[in-house]
Amino acid sequence: MPRKLRMGMIGGGLGSFIGDVHRKAAGLDGMIDLVCGAFSSTTEKSKASGKALFLPEDRCYGNYEEMILKESKLTKDIRMDFVAVVTPNHMHFKPTKMALEHGFHVVCDKPVTLTLEEAEELYLVIKKSGKLFALTHNYSGYPMVKQARAMVMNGDLGNIRKVQVQYIQGWLATNKEHEGHKQAKWRVDPKRSGIGGGLGDIGTHAENLISYVTGLEIEELAADLTTFGKGRILDDDGHLLLRLENGAKGIMSYSQIALGEENNFAIRVYGDKGSIVWKQENPNRLVAKWLNEPNKIYTPLGHDLYPEAIEACRIPKGHPEGYIEAFANIYKNFALHFMAILDGNNIVKANYPSIEEGLKGMRFIYASVESNKNNAKWTKINK
Amino acid sequence: MPRKLRMGMIGGGLGSFIGDVHRKAAGLDGMIDLVCGAFSSTTEKSKASGKALFLPEDRCYGNYEEMILKESKLTKDIRMDFVAVVTPNHMHFKPTKMALEHGFHVVCDKPVTLTLEEAEELYLVIKKSGKLFALTHNYSGYPMVKQARAMVMNGDLGNIRKVQVQYIQGWLATNKEHEGHKQAKWRVDPKRSGIGGGLGDIGTHAENLISYVTGLEIEELAADLTTFGKGRILDDDGHLLLRLENGAKGIMSYSQIALGEENNFAIRVYGDKGSIVWKQENPNRLVAKWLNEPNKIYTPLGHDLYPEAIEACRIPKGHPEGYIEAFANIYKNFALHFMAILDGNNIVKANYPSIEEGLKGMRFIYASVESNKNNAKWTKINK
Amino acid sequence: MPRKLRMGMIGGGLGSFIGDVHRKAAGLDGMIDLVCGAFSSTTEKSKASGKALFLPEDRCYGNYEEMILKESKLTKDIRMDFVAVVTPNHMHFKPTKMALEHGFHVVCDKPVTLTLEEAEELYLVIKKSGKLFALTHNYSGYPMVKQARAMVMNGDLGNIRKVQVQYIQGWLATNKEHEGHKQAKWRVDPKRSGIGGGLGDIGTHAENLISYVTGLEIEELAADLTTFGKGRILDDDGHLLLRLENGAKGIMSYSQIALGEENNFAIRVYGDKGSIVWKQENPNRLVAKWLNEPNKIYTPLGHDLYPEAIEACRIPKGHPEGYIEAFANIYKNFALHFMAILDGNNIVKANYPSIEEGLKGMRFIYASVESNKNNAKWTKINK
Amino acid sequence: MPRKLRMGMIGGGLGSFIGDVHRKAAGLDGMIDLVCGAFSSTTEKSKASGKALFLPEDRCYGNYEEMILKESKLTKDIRMDFVAVVTPNHMHFKPTKMALEHGFHVVCDKPVTLTLEEAEELYLVIKKSGKLFALTHNYSGYPMVKQARAMVMNGDLGNIRKVQVQYIQGWLATNKEHEGHKQAKWRVDPKRSGIGGGLGDIGTHAENLISYVTGLEIEELAADLTTFGKGRILDDDGHLLLRLENGAKGIMSYSQIALGEENNFAIRVYGDKGSIVWKQENPNRLVAKWLNEPNKIYTPLGHDLYPEAIEACRIPKGHPEGYIEAFANIYKNFALHFMAILDGNNIVKANYPSIEEGLKGMRFIYASVESNKNNAKWTKINK
Structure with a gap:
């Protein structure tokens, strides 16, 4: 039952x-x-x-x-x-x-x-x-992110050449940690956050999104991290050069001090056959660019979607799903996996981030901090 | 308890x-x-x-x-x-x-x-x-719609002069009702839908949004309705001229046959001090226009919001809330009202659409159909 | 020479x-x-x-x-x-x-x-x-407007069902005519403007754009015009129902008192095979919507353009051309026609608006004013 | 005379x-x-x-x-x-x-x-x-770029902390130089282009825009340049970390192989009081973000502009000016300077880029190429 x-x-x-x-x-x-x-x-x-x-x-x-x-x-x-x-x-x-x-x-x-x-x-x-262990890299739960990944995996974009990611917020543009802001307090505290500030909070989301969408790992990186907030110890802003597998190049900008930005997380992936652009603040829209065709706009339950995207949608097109729905896709897939096991069903597989993604995230943080200590020297990501 | x-x-x-x-x-x-x-x-x-x-x-x-x-x-x-x-x-x-x-x-x-x-x-x-009776006019549940209403109610826009509403969809651009599409079937069937097709389905949402945001009632209307789908009896498209209280003028376009549109519902309200524009497909954004200032973009939990908008938000800015969240605001307010009553609390009031809005919607449908029968003659809305 | x-x-x-x-x-x-x-x-x-x-x-x-x-x-x-x-x-x-x-x-x-x-x-x-006589209905000079027209003319959109036009400005939201604003002064003066205020100024542009893009004439209209500005005689705002040839329906909203709007002129054309949306304030972008494909974005000198659009472009894609360039396309085509005549060349034809368009515009103004006098009664456009 | x-x-x-x-x-x-x-x-x-x-x-x-x-x-x-x-x-x-x-x-x-x-x-x-010598760094001619600069210069944004620039195009995503494309041919040829490919063509525009808008010089940079096009010698893509005066940090991504991009040039400048975002493909719009106010949209001849922006506009708001108009602002200012001299007027000063900007651009190219040769090592810009 x-x-x-x-x-x-x-x-x-x-x-x-x-x-x-x-x-x-x-x-x-x-x-x-x-x-x-x-x-x-x-x-x-x-x-x-x-x-x-x-x-x-x-x-x-x-x-x-x-x-x-x-x-x-x-x-x-x-x-x-x-x-x-x-x-x-x-x-x-x-x-x-x-x-x-x-x-x-x-x-x-x-x-x-x-x-x-x-x-x-x-x-x-x-x-x-x-x-079972699920890690809530929730941005991979958006239907249009899943469509982007499926397009890459199916070769629609060809060989990936260039990846551009920004994850910029402004909530720590002032020293909110001194104004009783609970979340700000622990985010700037290395004892509770670890060696990465913005890196751990949002840099890891950016790293995960690159990896999820392109299927490519970061091989080495050069990180120029900054602490703008007075009295802070951890990074609240960072710029990174990335070298991925297969010769692809990447660039990342993340920030907690980009004053006025809310949760501006965006990725651009350029291949030799096509490209995609996705922006979290208007997540129900994926723009794909093609060599010999006009740009196209993909939407949840719209045309030309892969099954991976379709199954992440809940309601008819034009009815926006948001952050909670994407987050819920992690839980839904976790629950489906769990229920299948309860049911003795071996076919359903884990379709959510897990410890492997967690390890990658930590290695990304450590490599970035090390690179930054060495004046943005190229640093391999240990595996 | x-x-x-x-x-x-x-x-x-x-x-x-x-x-x-x-x-x-x-x-x-x-x-x-x-x-x-x-x-x-x-x-x-x-x-x-x-x-x-x-x-x-x-x-x-x-x-x-x-x-x-x-x-x-x-x-x-x-x-x-x-x-x-x-x-x-x-x-x-x-x-x-x-x-x-x-x-x-x-x-x-x-x-x-x-x-x-x-x-x-x-x-x-x-x-x-x-x-208690709640009617799910869910679009009034969006935080930015609540902000728009609060801005009007607080006089920020001055006297309202002009209201422009469109609610255009394309899902019935073809005869989906012949292809086993369950919802299409009953929507085009007067026995199950009533005398309004698109009118009942989405026209009433448009009417409700005008009334909710501006606080003004439609006094009379001239409706030119069309049935584009072959073999259909009910309207699947309509254009209306509206005259509201206090001399304000309105215009409405709704459609189920606007091919390629998903759920493109938008309102523009123009006053003599300011104006607002809101679009359902990117709902976390309200643009206000001012006489002597640049246009401003209001966002959930962003700056300069009224309490009515703030209390309709759930998560930090930049994390999009969507259709389900807006819908849930009807249920949440219904539940808060209900729980207050269980609790013997008389302070919490109904903050959701109810039978009055339902009656207005029906009168809007009836007046529109009557006007249309009379070749778009001006028709009063009975009260 | x-x-x-x-x-x-x-x-x-x-x-x-x-x-x-x-x-x-x-x-x-x-x-x-x-x-x-x-x-x-x-x-x-x-x-x-x-x-x-x-x-x-x-x-x-x-x-x-x-x-x-x-x-x-x-x-x-x-x-x-x-x-x-x-x-x-x-x-x-x-x-x-x-x-x-x-x-x-x-x-x-x-x-x-x-x-x-x-x-x-x-x-x-x-x-x-x-x-030669050229009339500067300049908005027909935009490359993406020409592309829209060519798409209709080539049947890409199928039979046109619905046309939605807005031309909304806010520059007369206050009584600028009393503040020494020269253009405002004559625009509100029937001796210098004629029987249409906003109608003549921008309504005729809207009428021309409908006719240019769809190739369909307005057969009859119902106009609800308003004069919001104190002391004014002429309309500064209008809402119109339109019936076009071939059973197509239209709706128009124009305004000079839509406070905060700059030059917000936009058209949506819906056919039974496809649809297009164009907006003057970001004119280098035409969105087309299709029955079985994602929406596509057409741009000047981008993919899948008709020759009529291409020949109206001057510089490589992504380098925005604006209002002056579109206006210049009227002059350019006039000059090409003229030079061809000087040259004894009979092949080049007039490719710019002329007295026929001028007559249509005047008939539109007159029919609208008459309809409005008769409480928005349906009024035929005389031919 | x-x-x-x-x-x-x-x-x-x-x-x-x-x-x-x-x-x-x-x-x-x-x-x-x-x-x-x-x-x-x-x-x-x-x-x-x-x-x-x-x-x-x-x-x-x-x-x-x-x-x-x-x-x-x-x-x-x-x-x-x-x-x-x-x-x-x-x-x-x-x-x-x-x-x-x-x-x-x-x-x-x-x-x-x-x-x-x-x-x-x-x-x-x-x-x-x-x-007189004018260098056509035309992007500095856009009114909204001038507004951005004036906002920085007047301290509206406070101390600049972070600058993010992208200039991404896709026109060299394929080997157009082998298909008789004249411009492609010389752009990829070091004898005619110099030591920088994309660097000279668009990187220098990006460098100039940073310098123009922020008034800050790049002190050192780390450049990871790539040549994706087969058989090419020069860079067609680049990612750079930048360190500016006063502790500001910057990041730049440029590309000629970002397939599907047209002329996507954009800058984001973050200060400790405010921020701005400008995008070339829709240039008549500058978004400013503030600590305690909603984001605001500035437009040519709209509200709250500085004189430097106003004098760069030609036509009323909402009538888009584009690339040619911005380019023409260089010529206009050059001509005004020239005419003033003809006139014996010493008050009008050069208000256009000149040899100083040209030198900075060349030093930027040289430093970038050197850094890239040294595996993206930090490289000072010689002065």
Whole structure:
């Protein structure tokens, strides 16, 4: 008998941006129920969040250890199936590891861990556990991003020559971290964010998008990172030269201090047969450019889409789907995979980012920081 | 103790566009659970839909009468709180009436009924029942539409002079109703759609948006309607001249045969101090034009928003919200109103379209059809 | 021996918007020299304008009669070849007639005359004179407008069903005519503008664009015109229902009081095979929509253009051409026609608007004003 | 007595893209007449071009030496005032030098010379000659670019932190140089283009735009250049990291192989008070972003413009000006300067790019090529 999956959440207390996004994304397709949580650092706060989310008090825990231990003792028809880890970066590794080792699957926010070492250890933990692990590189969930990838994979663009990515935001153009802005505070704090500031927050999304759309890995990079915000330690802006497999060249600009920019994430991929342009702020539109034809505009459930794009759409054309829907595609594919396993179905495969993408992201951060320390010297990405 | 609301659905079986939208919209904010449904015309199909939605078999009913009667007999802590009516137009009135008379609140799709007479009767039924009634004129749920309305209401645009609305689609440019397209079939069928084809489907949205944004009623109209699709009876295209209160003039173009258009719904409102332009296909952007300043672009959670717009946003700026989120704002406001009542709170008021908007829509349809019969003669909207 | 053509100008003194545009448009392609002018109402002002334009004093005349008479007496190798009439509407007919009757060709601004009677008389004068007459409906000069027309003419869009035109400006949103704004003054004055205000100024452009792009004539119209500006006599805003040949329907909105709009002129044409959208403010882009293909973006000298569009382009793709270039295409085609005649070449034909378009424009104005007097009653366009 | 200026042209025979642009740009404002030319490499071809341009045969010369010598012997009221040099790069230095040394002013296309050495020598020649020298970095002629610069110069954006420039074209995505495409041929030929391919053609425009808009110089750069076209010697694509004065950082992407791109040149400048975005393909629009206000859209002759922008506009708002008009602003300012000198007026100053900009461009090319040879090592720009 098919049933909805039961999710427990670690982090994501009231007021958290990303916790709320995870809950909405998980719930959108009616396949997942939130059943418990360790939302905050104290039992009291956690229960307050749980109450606002209509959870019973006894499923609101004071910390993740308590949650994992107590939930594992509940009967199979009640206890959570998987954990969503939506804490700051320094709190990804331990809860994920513990959850996996207690038999729970995990959906985790990115970057996957605080350090590269943690990510490498987590890789082993996951493989050993045999549990599912999804990493929420949510921008790969947009239908038009999936169409772009499918066009590259099917050779429509020919050999990829040039990739241009920008991910520019302005929310840290001023020192919001001194004004009680909770998210700003931990994002600029190396103890909670790791060695990359903007790099970890948005640079990794940019790296993932390049890799997802083109299927090409970055072989080496030269990074010129900057810290514009007074008193900050971590990068809040970066410019990178990239060299990809097969001779393709790339360039990346990311920023948290690009004043006035909201969430301006865009990619351009140029091949020797065709090119594509996609922009996150108007995501339901993919422009493809061709050698001997006018430019074409692809839209969700519009003409000439690949199945990978179609299956990521929910509603008729012209009815915009947004950030939550794209995020929900990670959860939906995770849930479909999970349900197939419950069902004994081996055909459905993982169609969501996982630890491999997490490792790539961490290696990208480390290589960028190293390159920057060496005055933007070319630095290989270790594999 | 706060709790999630329990929704029963009438219509919306598997494959239904709008049923799925209602479910996602109702579920998005984690305040409403779908607990039962009479999804289809047979018990078997209804159960199949229910199963796919993870509902227990005994809460999947063969028709709405059965659902309403059986649910009313369940205990208070289990039975549905309200009904969502998502059937074709001819099946709005009876289920809604019966649900209200059995003590259930109702959320209903638009246009509110098949005929004006039904709408007038429903008005009385609702008032008598003392139950809540929400009509899903979902486009009023977009944050930037709420900002536009607030700007008008606060006098920022001055006296409104001119309103220009287009709602153009191309999905009926060919005779899809002959190709087994279920939605096309009932949309072109007067028995199920009523006397307005495109008028009822999208014209009423356009009428509602004018009224919502400007706060002005249409006093009279001249309608030139056309049926382009071969063999069709109802209008699939229309052009209207509008005269609004206070001397404002309006113009409306709607179409289902505007080949290649997806869901191109846009409004321009011109006052003597300022103007606004909003377009549904890129909804997170409101352009305002001013007498002595550059044009400005307003965005969700961006600068200079009114509280009405802010409270309709969910996630940080630059992360696009779409059609489902706007739709969900109807459900969210309905749920907040409902929960406040459960809570004994009289301060929260209805902040969603209701039977008054439904009546206006029906009167708009009737006046348009009458005008068109009289060769686009000016026709008053009865009140 | 080929030579540049010599132009005399009537009107267009210093500070005139449209006179300057005509001069730049005439000069752009290096085929026409300005050699003389009766720029203003006094000899002194006319000479001042001429001086600023580097003209010799003796070719600057105090009025058009003097210019036409004196120029006709100059030797053939010196005297002007044609006259450009760029005065307000009430000063089109007489100078044009006199010039034609003295053997000069004419380029005239639109609307062609002050009254329909004048236009009808001018038609006869032109035919009798055997001289060339070009009317500067400049928007038909844009390459992408020519592409749109060619697509319709070649049947790419199939049967035309629906045409939607807006030409909205905001420059008369306030009473600029009281602030010494010269152009505003005559535009709101029926003695100088004729019976149409916005109608004559921009409505005729809209009418011409419909006719040019679709090749269809307006058979009847219903016009709801408004005068928003205090103390004005003429329309400054209008909404029209249109019925075209072959059962096509149209709708038009024009305005001079759409506050904040600059020169927002746009057309949408929907056929049963394809559709096009063009917007004057970003004119180097034509979007075509298709039944079974993604939307395509056509650009000057880009892919899949018809020869009519290509020959209207000057510079490589991506280098925007604008309003002056489109205007210059009228002059260029006029000059090519003229030079061919000088050359004894009968193959080159008139490829610019002429008196026929002028007559249509006047009939459109008259029918609109009549319809409006009769409360937007359907009114046939006399032919 | 004011008079029109007389221009002689070197290069720009029939079929030349840039020669035609220079002629149209020079002629647009009615201040300059083309009076002679050495358009091509043979007297015959030169005369053919001259004939098509309506020039007398005796002013069409077989080479620039002949033109300069013969024109210098004509009387002052007839002979050319200045020379426009519109040949490929290797033919800039000698004609310019000779013209200056014979007393003619010069307008020259960019990059200023074939080699840095030539540019340095030319600098001395110009200073010694006392003649005017304008370099056609035409993109600085757009009104909205001038507005952007004025906003920076007036401190509206605060301290500049980040500059992002792309100049991407696709015209060399295939080997057009093998298909008889004249411009492609010389652009890929180091003997005629110099050591930079895309660098000289468009990279220098990008460098100039950064410098013009921000007023900041590039101090050092790291360049990763690529040659994608088979058999090519010169770069056809490049990615650069930039470090500017005052700690600002920059990034540049240019390309001739970005398939499907037309002339996609765009700049983003981020300060600590505001930011701007400008895009060449839709040039009549400047978006500014602010810390505490909605984004604003600036347009030619719209609100809140600086005088520098206003004086670069010709026609009312909403009537698009394009590439030729921007180019013409270089010629117009050159002509105004020249006429002022003729007039004995010392107040009008050079308001156009000159040899200083030319030198910067050459140093940028040389530094980029050197950096690229050293695997994108940071390389100072020599001054």
